[in-house]
Amino acid sequence: MPQALYLPPEVLDEILRLLLPNDKREFLFDLLAASLTCHRWRMVASRHFDDRRLKRLFEKPDWSLADLHRAESLLAESLRLGVNDGYLVELVRLRVSDPWFGVEPESEQAAAQVAAILSLTPNLTHVSMDLGAPDTHAAWLKLQAVVEPLCPNVTWLYVTQKLFGGPPERLTELVSRMASLKDIEFHHLNLPAELMTALARHPGIKYATFRRTGILDLHLCVSRWPNLRMLKIRNPIVSNCERLWEEVATSCPKLCWLIYKRGSPRGRHADEEADGTGLARVITRCRKLERLDVESHPGVGDVFLAAAMREGRRLMRVTFAGCRNVMTAPGGPWEAVERPWPRLEHLEMTGCGELTDGFVEKVLDRCSRLSKLVLPMHPEEGSMWPGMLEARGFVQERDGVWQREMGGR
Secondary structure, eight states: OOGGGGSOHHHHHHHHHTTSOSOTTSOOHHHHHHHTSOHHHHHHHGGGTTOHHHHEESOSSOOOHHHHHHHHHHHHHHHHTTOOGGGGOOEEEEETTSGGGSSSHHHHHHHHHHHHHHTTOTTOOEEEEEOOSTTOHHHHHHHHHHHGGGGGGOOEEEEEEEEEEOOOTTHHHHHHTOTTOOEEEEEEEBOOHHHHHHHHTOTTOOEEEEESOBOTTTHHHHTTOTTOOEEEEESOSSOOOHHHHHHHHHHOTTOOEEEEEOOSOOSTTTTOOOOSHHHHHHHHHOTTOOEEEEESOTTOOHHHHHHHHHHOTTOOEEEEESOTTOOOOTTSGGGGOSSOOTTOOEEEEESOSOOOHHHHHHHHHHOTTOOEEEOOSSOOTTOOHHHHHHHTTOEEEETTEEEOOTTOO
């Protein structure tokens, strides 16, 4: 019997480590193959089975036909041996730019192999789709055919495309079949009412991210998401979200994170500048809100700041960035708030209006858990708040960022 089988586990582990590629996106073909050698080798190799490179398929683009064949063979062999390494795979990343979704004859064989590989991954619940440019219709149809059998188990869906535009044909149908969805991310997509209606059929959604998307009809599905915990909206094409905020305030009592970064005004409603009333109502009604990030919202001002201080009893992180109407001048509404943010740990106020010593002093006096502040890099002449921070144990780590140990005063 080969003496290698009797190597001490720590020595064998060091040998197997040599099979781990430096590229953090590379699938661990060699480690998987070594783990199928014998029970002892598998026991040692399994120490690395929590490596994300075994949990994610096609993380690195441009797999060759040989790579596809090897992956299918390894997963099929593990199934034959009764260990089924396909259970390790949780996420697949698919791109219409991948060669197996092309128009070349060999792409038909490759697409079939991709489908065969995915059929050996019963725990696959995360699907990422890069739809490329609008002229990739044929490739999208092949990708859609590969994804379709996965739909019932998908809990996380990420969809992006290279240029902003409407969704491709049958994306709505795919989404409607993903009955287990809990986490969604859409980038560079105009989301029509029919897609929103399909998303509304999934009341289990807890986390939703929209980046550079058209969200005019987002209220249609938010009103059906009572379990929503996190809502992120970055650079929306439609800037007026008042109707959306009304639905969030009414329908999402479990919301913990709200991140809204408006960016540059875009779209046909870009000139409408709401007064922030709906957003303030979210703070009032969503009593579990722990994080609030608002960026470049023209309707967020002194009244909104006071409402956030007064109603945000569970807020632990608050960010106002580029909200130039947020001012803390003496006599402002914020002064009437006796006990602001009792749980606050992180406060950022950059690119806003006037930041006064009185406001900073009140926050320091009332927010005993505060450990991090991000404030203007260049205080106005005569400002005393930098000295106040130093007196309370804060240290400026870099321009505008102040931190102190938890519990410091």
